[in-house]
Amino acid sequence: MAWNHRSRVVAMAVALQATVGTFVQPAVATDLLAVSAPTNTTAVISVDDPTSTGAIWESARVYLGKQSTLGATFPMRGPGGAAPPAANAWPMGRIMQTAGWAEQRLAAARTAAVAGGTTTTFLLANTESAVDDFLLGAPLQHTTTGPGNGAAGTTIIRDYIGASKTALLGETLASAPAAASNYTIPAYLSYVLGTLTTPPPVASVSIWRDKKRYDYRDWAPASLAVTIPVANEANTSFPDITFSGRGTVVAIVDDTTPVLPTSILAVPVAPARNGKFYLDRVKLGHQSLSFTEATTLAAASNQNQAAGQDGFDIISGSRTTALDLNQMAVTDFDLHGREDLQTVMPVMSTWGLGSGNNWGFIEPNIVLNPFSPGDRNGYVNLTGDAVTVDVDKAAALTLWW
Amino acid sequence: MSDPNSSPVTLPAGSYDMEALQKDLDRAAKGKAADYTENVEKAIDTASDNVAKEQDARDIPGYKFVEVANKDLGVKETIQVYDAKKADKLGLDGSDERADLTNQQAEVAADAVAVADSPKE
Numbered sequence: 334m335a336w337n338h339r340s341r342v343v344a345m346a347v348a349l350q351a352t353v354g355t356f357v358q359p360a361v362a363t364d365l366l367a368v369s370a371p372t373n374t375t376a377v378i379s380v381d382d383p384t385s386t387g388a389i390w391e392s393a394r395v396y397l398g399k400q401s402t403l404g405a406t407f408p409m410r411g412p413g414g415a416a417p418p419a420a421n422a423w424p425m426g427r428i429m430q431t432a433g434w435a436e437q438r439l440a441a442a443r444t445a446a447v448a449g450g451t452t453t454t455f456l457l458a459n460t461e462s463a464v465d466d467f468l469l470g471a472p473l474q475h476t477t478t479g480p481g482n483g484a485a486g487t488t489i490i491r492d493y494i495g496a497s498k499t500a501l502l503g504e505t506l507a508s509a510p511a512a513a514s515n516y517t518i519p520a521y522l523s524y525v526l527g528t529l530t531t532p533p534p535v536a537s538v539s540i541w542r543d544k545k546r547y548d549y550r551d552w553a554p555a556s557l558a559v560t561i562p563v564a565n566e567a568n569t570s571f572p573d574i575t576f577s578g579r580g581t582v583v584a585i586v587d588d589t590t591p592v593l594p595t596s597i598l599a600v601p602v603a604p605a606r607n608g609k610f611y612l613d614r615v616k617l618g619h620q621s622l623s624f625t626e627a628t629t630l631a632a633a634s635n636q637n638q639a640a641g642q643d644g645f646d647i648i649s650g651s652r653t654t655a656l657d658l659n660q661m662a663v664t665d666f667d668l669h670g671r672e673d674l675q676t677v678m679p680v681m682s683t684w685g686l687g688s689g690n691n692w693g694f695i696e697p698n699i700v701l702n703p704f705s706p707g708d709r710n711g712y713v714n715l716t717g718d719a720v721t722v723d724v725d726k727a728a729a730l731t732l733w734w
Numbered sequence: 735m736s737d738p739n740s741s742p743v744t745l746p747a748g749s750y751d752m753e754a755l756q757k758d759l760d761r762a763a764k765g766k767a768a769d770y771t772e773n774v775e776k777a778i779d780t781a782s783d784n785v786a787k788e789q790d791a792r793d794i795p796g797y798k799f800v801e802v803a804n805k806d807l808g809v810k811e812t813i814q815v816y817d818a819k820k821a822d823k824l825g826l827d828g829s830d831e832r833a834d835l836t837n838q839q840a841e842v843a844a845d846a847v848a849v850a851d852s853p854k855e
Contacts, residue, residue, distance in 0.1 A: 349785045353793040355824060420749035420783035435745035439752045462756045463763050466742035471752075531746035534786030637794055637814070644791040725744050 404577025470729025484608030503681030552580035564604035613678035748784030796821030
């Protein structure tokens with residue numbers, strides 16, 4: 334008998350399902366997801382059997398079925414390469430889609446002349462979209478947005494007005510863009526959180542543990558958290574996405590764990606530094622930004638189904654933002670005044686390590702809960718939560734090339 | 735007053751080619767105002783590569799939805815019916831869990847017979 338229990342030899346792969354209830358076998362060549370050790374547990378669905386046994390012992394429970402929970406943490410490394418991957422091709426993007434984030438792809442960069450603008454807005458070329466919000470979450474580069482085309486030289490569009498082609502920024506620039514100067518919208522892959530009114534797709538997931546593979550279908554996320562901690566000598570952490578959800582076991586078979594290809598591992602996990610962090614379009618020092626989407630999953634009763642219930646639906650959800658800011662002077666940034674007035678503001682973050690691994694995150698409209706002072710490595714910090722006021726397009730996670 | 739044709743669109747989860755979507759939406763905006771919503775839906779549908787277009791939580795493997803006329807009520811209804819071709823394609827042989835169980839029991843019985851019949855050392 335071969336040893337079959339090395340707990341560090343694990344892998345995960347994910348494929349989107351076209352149809353609820355029908356497992357799609359994830360392929361090792363295209364569907365592996367680079368995650369930390371995944372969790373996959375299965376619990377019994379049962380009810381007490383009231384049958385008297387004639388002794389003091391209760392009867393064995395009535396076995397009704399089983400339910401599985403599986404999740405993992407994805408250290409944020411982009412797909413890399415020279416251009417955005419094809420539609421639905423990036424495995425982490427599939428997880429985002431199951432959580433209701435629409436994948437938006439611009440395959441080739443476009444450059445055009447600015448029509449005008451201010452330090453917080455760009456009047457884009459007349460050839461841009463006439464639809465409101467169309468460019469929300471898209472990256473934008475110009476000589477005024479910073480040096481280069483990486484995280485420090487790119488801004489993220491907070492809002493877009495189609496009638497006037499106005500892009501509202503998540504930051505305040507040092508100077509307004511000069512008319513007729515060129516701007517660039519680089520090739521990008523953006524995930525924009527929608528209303529979830531139309532059910533998002535569900536996924537088939539395979540998890541290997543040494544020489545055994547666990548297959549699940551109809552996986553739907555119950556939580557997905559994007560955490561972006563600043564990396565430095567006192568804070569040794571990196572951005573990640575943690576997700577967990579429920580699925581149905583399809584099969585447990587003997588299969589050797591596949592090795593992640595170099596094409597995935599050669600793209601480094603990008604630490605959050607040498608980029609931008611703006612709250613209410615003001616550049617602030619901070620330690621972390623995290624966005625958590627939590628959903629309630631349910632399945633309608635249906636005796637025609639093998640499990641006695643239909644596929645999982647997301648029936649409700651919440652979105653929360655947690656911030657850990659450096660304490661600042663009131664004259665620099667009146668945080669508590671903004672709390673009291675419930676000022677609606679954007680929060681924007683950019684970081685990255687090159688083409689296909691440049692990241693941006695924006696929440697266009699949040700309001701603050703009260704913040705409290707504390708200590709972080711000998712400095713006064715302010716921690717608190719914020720909530721989004723948007724029903725649609727409440728957050729965007731963007732990669733650019 | 736803002737242009738109603740520029741109002742934001744909600745994108746369901748799926749993958750969207752933003753260049754194609756922009757062209758389709760701009761074309762929709764140039765149509766008649768009365769047809770705007772329908773045109774936008776078409777534009778979103780055309781530009782998306784949505785693997786879950788057919789998704790319905792009620793889907794049962796090997797079954798399909800069909801529209802049938804209910805003459806008594808004078809309405810059309812969408813019902814789920816068994817689709818042998820679809821079931822074959824999915825590798826389902828029409829068996830349900832009970833059939834699987836019967837097969838397993840048959841295999842166990844066959845194994846037991848095989849063990850009983852095997853020559854003793």
